[in-house]
Amino acid sequence: ARGRIELQHGGGGRAMTQLVEELFVAAFANPALCALNDQAVLPPPAGRLVLATDAHVVSPLFFPGGDIGSLAVNGTVNDVAMAGAQPLWLAAAFVLEEGLPLAELARIVESMARAAHAAGVAIVTGDTKVVEAGKGDGVFITTTGVGVARDGVDTGGDRARPGDAVLVSGPLGEHGIAVMACREGLAFDVPVRSDTAALHGLVAALLDAVPAAAIRVLRDPTRGGLGATLNEIARASAVGMQLREAAIPVREPVRAACEFLGLDPLYVACEGRLLAVCAPEHAGALLAALRAHPLGQGAALIGHCVSDPQHCVELETVLGGRRVVDWLAGEQLPRIC
Amino acid sequence: ARGRIELQHGGGGRAMTQLVEELFVAAFANPALCALNDQAVLPPPAGRLVLATDAHVVSPLFFPGGDIGSLAVNGTVNDVAMAGAQPLWLAAAFVLEEGLPLAELARIVESMARAAHAAGVAIVTGDTKVVEAGKGDGVFITTTGVGVARDGVDTGGDRARPGDAVLVSGPLGEHGIAVMACREGLAFDVPVRSDTAALHGLVAALLDAVPAAAIRVLRDPTRGGLGATLNEIARASAVGMQLREAAIPVREPVRAACEFLGLDPLYVACEGRLLAVCAPEHAGALLAALRAHPLGQGAALIGHCVSDPQHCVELETVLGGRRVVDWLAGEQLPRIC
Ligand SMILES: Nc1ncnc2c1ncn2[C@@H]1O[C@H](COP(=O)(O)OP(=O)(O)OP(=O)(O)O)[C@@H](O)[C@H]1O
Ligand SMILES: Nc1ncnc2c1ncn2[C@@H]1O[C@H](COP(=O)(O)OP(=O)(O)OP(=O)(O)O)[C@@H](O)[C@H]1O
Ligand SMILES: [Mg+2]
Ligand SMILES: [Mg+2]
Ligand SMILES: [Mg+2]
Ligand SMILES: [Mg+2]
Ligand SMILES: [Mg+2]
Ligand SMILES: [Mg+2]
Numbered sequence: 001a002r003g004r005i006e007l008q009h010g011g012g013g014r015a016m017t018q019l020v021e022e023l024f025v026a027a028f029a030n031p032a033l034c035a036l037n038d039q040a041v042l043p044p045p046a047g048r049l050v051l052a053t054d055a056h057v058v059s060p061l062f063f064p065g066g067d068i069g070s071l072a073v074n075g076t077v078n079d080v081a082m083a084g085a086q087p088l089w090l091a092a093a094f095v096l097e098e099g100l101p102l103a104e105l106a107r108i109v110e111s112m113a114r115a116a117h118a119a120g121v122a123i124v125t126g127d128t129k130v131v132e133a134g135k136g137d138g139v140f141i142t143t144t145g146v147g148v149a150r151d152g153v154d155t156g157g158d159r160a161r162p163g164d165a166v167l168v169s170g171p172l173g174e175h176g177i178a179v180m181a182c183r184e185g186l187a188f189d190v191p192v193r194s195d196t197a198a199l200h201g202l203v204a205a206l207l208d209a210v211p212a213a214a215i216r217v218l219r220d221p222t223r224g225g226l227g228a229t230l231n232e233i234a235r236a237s238a239v240g241m242q243l244r245e246a247a248i249p250v251r252e253p254v255r256a257a258c259e260f261l262g263l264d265p266l267y268v269a270c271e272g273r274l275l276a277v278c279a280p281e282h283a284g285a286l287l288a289a290l291r292a293h294p295l296g297q298g299a300a301l302i303g304h305c306v307s308d309p310q311h312c313v314e315l316e317t318v319l320g321g322r323r324v325v326d327w328l329a330g331e332q333l334p335r336i337c
Numbered sequence: 338a339r340g341r342i343e344l345q346h347g348g349g350g351r352a353m354t355q356l357v358e359e360l361f362v363a364a365f366a367n368p369a370l371c372a373l374n375d376q377a378v379l380p381p382p383a384g385r386l387v388l389a390t391d392a393h394v395v396s397p398l399f400f401p402g403g404d405i406g407s408l409a410v411n412g413t414v415n416d417v418a419m420a421g422a423q424p425l426w427l428a429a430a431f432v433l434e435e436g437l438p439l440a441e442l443a444r445i446v447e448s449m450a451r452a453a454h455a456a457g458v459a460i461v462t463g464d465t466k467v468v469e470a471g472k473g474d475g476v477f478i479t480t481t482g483v484g485v486a487r488d489g490v491d492t493g494g495d496r497a498r499p500g501d502a503v504l505v506s507g508p509l510g511e512h513g514i515a516v517m518a519c520r521e522g523l524a525f526d527v528p529v530r531s532d533t534a535a536l537h538g539l540v541a542a543l544l545d546a547v548p549a550a551a552i553r554v555l556r557d558p559t560r561g562g563l564g565a566t567l568n569e570i571a572r573a574s575a576v577g578m579q580l581r582e583a584a585i586p587v588r589e590p591v592r593a594a595c596e597f598l599g600l601d602p603l604y605v606a607c608e609g610r611l612l613a614v615c616a617p618e619h620a621g622a623l624l625a626a627l628r629a630h631p632l633g634q635g636a637a638l639i640g641h642c643v644s645d646p647q648h649c650v651e652l653e654t655v656l657g658g659r660r661v662v663d664w665l666a667g668e669q670l671p672r673i674c
Contacts (some may be wrong), residue, residue: 012560144430334469
């Protein structure tokens with residue numbers, strides 16, 4: 001049993017304390033965490049508070065371009081960032097399955113620590129629970145992020161207006177395909193890697209490039225992909241959208257894998273892309289700002305919002321036809337994040 | 338399959354949106370949540386921020402006196418409260434197992450909503466993931482709490498000094514025994530109910546009763562019980578402790594169940610009790626304040642901190658002997674919270 005998670009590691013006694021101190025706290029080291037109180041006490045943030053949470057249950061735990069640890073950090077950083085906010089702190093809660101190799105857990109924890117360090121956020125508090133073998137699946141990680149929003153910034157999904165431009169920061173579907181391909185054991189000529197990345201730096205660059213009010217909506221197209229996300233915005237803002245298929249960036253290996261798997265890339269999850277809806281007169285500046293940033297080099301203006309009582313998202317296909325991008329459609333991929 | 342959780346409910350499409358809106362958001366209703374953005378945007382809190390997280394994996398999901406939902410709210414409220422803080426907001430992330438009856442989930446969600454309402458906190462953001470049957474266990478809930486700490490209040494575990502008094506707010510072990518008895522199918526003459534409760538009101542009463550600096554440490558004796566918690570404090574503060582067994586409140590049915598199950602009540606989890614270490618000259622006032630509150634009626638002064646280079650927690654037994662309350666000892670109960 002040595003070298004594996006045991007039920008003891010979740011019991012509140014010595015085994016748990018040792019695991020927490022020698023693995024988690026050692027990797028995440030920062031003053032708030034190291035106090036090991038029941039909570040982290042943090043300086044008062046200067047501005048509106050932003051709070052986001054995501055459980056991560058991705059399977060497999062490791063995939064090309066990332067793992068559940070980096071994903072859990074970046075995913076929550078991104079939901080905080082989509083408020084136009086600066087992420088500051090993370091809480092991380094682990095549900096470990098009895099029998100999980102400690103070496104695997106250590107790789108995941110180190111990956112989280114690296115991702116947090118790269119994103120400039122501190123993991124300030126945590127929790128460790130263990131469930132019996134067969135009652136979990138290796139490890140589930142829930143991260144909750146706290147950030148502070150810039151004054152005057154409001155990127156809520158209800159702010160899109162007819163005429164606004166719709167931009168994406170890069171090619172779609174890479175995370176979902178990387179995980180699916182890994183799970184299904186597919187091998188591609190050009191391997192697809194997850195796009196998992198922390199986007200708050202990109203968001204800050206956008207806010208520096210145009211007046212805050214010009215940025216109407218920011219959102220990361222995770223589960224459900226572009227299709228679900230645009231439909232959510234269309235519904236919340238009571239607008240329609242007209243997209244040009246030819247303008248939507250999808251890399252060739254992703255397109256090929258989607259065809260093979262019977263998926264529509266418009267519904268496949270990204271973990272390092274954002275959608276921006278913006279005032280049309282600032283679309284050029286915003287696109288330039290996106291492309292000037294390492295994480296936005298593949299950015300594109302993919303369409304516009306229109307007045308439409310049906311709040312329909314429509315696509316002009318490459319062949320000149322029109323089709324509805326229904327948010328009901330699209331295969332829903334399980335355990336992708 | 339109708340009436341049960343399906344993988345679809347975690348896919349990011351229509352089934353998930355419907356579940357989130359019709360079940361979770363309907364039950365937790367508040368403006369920050371109802372915006373359904375990627376995050377909650379909240380007013381700037383006036384003071385130091387407090388952040389706590391706990392995953393809840395208790396088995397069974399329902400037990401005498403509570404369920405995973407009320408536990409998930411109260412548990413995190415309490416970790417925030419132990420900083421002497423006012424809990425304000427919760428995030429809640431759900432990992433649902435395919436096949437979970439929706440009616441069971443609804444009972445849990447309604448219990449959470451009631452507990453949050455009773456505690457005066459709002460569940461402002463959430464997440465919903467689904468794992469395949471056999472990869473989870475009904476439902477796991479991670480709650481993360483945000484609160485604001487009163488100025489001048491510091492209840493960190495490193496502040497106990499020799500001479501300080503050690504108080505508990507009520508009888509020990511009721512939560513752990515309620516869950517264990519339910520799991521093992523034991524029936525007691527006097528049934529034991531979980532003590533799960535939100536303690537921030539009690540904490541506020543304590544802070545109103547004595548000078549803030551008189552309260553050295555606050556902690557809720559959850560997993561590992563009194564034994565683990567006092568040892569953590571002794572270690573962090575570099576003091577020893579002398580307890581009087583006769584003064585430690587344990588109700589008779591708990592004592593009987595512990596005997597039957599071969600457990601030591603000193604190591605059994607509470608979910609509605611707190612430990613306070615305080616300056617000796619204020620111990621009387623603090624005990625009176627505890628007893629004046631509905632959640633502190635069974636409070637007791639159970640011992641004192643002493644100077645001890647070994648940081649040993651010692652018990653004077655009812656028979657006049659002495660024994661060490663080791664934090665290594667004690668059966669570690671799995672899946673108790
Ligand atoms: N996986 C983890 N990563 C980082 N820190 C952790 C982790 N697990 C626990 N901790 C830290 O260890 C300390 C003790 O955590 P623990 O969960 O025992 O406290 P608690 O929440 O008060 O108890 P319980 O979970 O039984 O309610 C806390 O400071 C917590 O932040
Ligand atoms: N169980 C839940 N309880 C309360 N609110 C929820 C719950 N699940 C989701 N929500 C809310 O629904 C909205 C959409 O959540 P969702 O998880 O789809 O967003 P996301 O985190 O941006 O996407 P992803 O989880 O794919 O990264 C958010 O406003 C979120 O707060
Ligand atoms: Mg605690
Ligand atoms: Mg997310
Ligand atoms: Mg905990
Ligand atoms: Mg998002
Ligand atoms: Mg706790
Ligand atoms: Mg989410």
